[in-house]
Amino acid sequence: MPVTETILEIIDLHTFSNIWYWLAVAVTWAVVSHWVLGVPFDLIIRARRATPQALDDLEKLVDFHVRRFIMIEDFAGTPIIALAAFVLTALAVFGFYYDVEIAQGIFLIGFPLTIVGAICQRACHKYQTNPPTREDLPAELLRLRVMIQIVAMIAIFVTAFYGMYYNLSVPDPFFPG
Helix, strand or coil: CCHHHHHHHHCCCCHHHCHHHHHHHHHHHHHHHHEECCEEHHHHHHHHCCCHHHHHHHHHHHHHHHHHHHHHHHHHHHHHHHHHHHHHHHHHHHHHHCCCHHHHHHHHHHHHHHHHHHHHHHHHHHHHHCCCCCCCHHHHHHHHHHHHHHHHHHHHHHHHHHHHHHHHHCCCCCCCC
């Protein structure tokens, strides 16, 4: 048996009927929802309780990540956007025009992640130009987390719905008939 066939048997490319794909979807959105602008959710909750040390940590961490994201955007924003647009377009074409299932699966994870990235970048610009007060920062980050979770819920719903549709509409090669 050739090496490529062995690899393709081990790595099942039937995305929507593969448990590893659904685990990747769940882990991706759990991690994205937990880390808001590079700040872990538990720190936001501790700072919300007005613990002075947690508020200091939150303020420093948000300031660091906002400056970092803005610096990355200033340095390589256009190439990153161009590369992301190219990759997403290629995935969409391969996935939905040429019916490559793994490209569809990756697109259904990647496209909503770009929306989350745009939301976070917009929040960074907002925080840089008009920073929230120390006491309002936890509430602002929780609002941003809710927006990210809304995108995540829609993305998971669309991915699950499309995955079920795909599994029901594509004939199974193992059970012909």
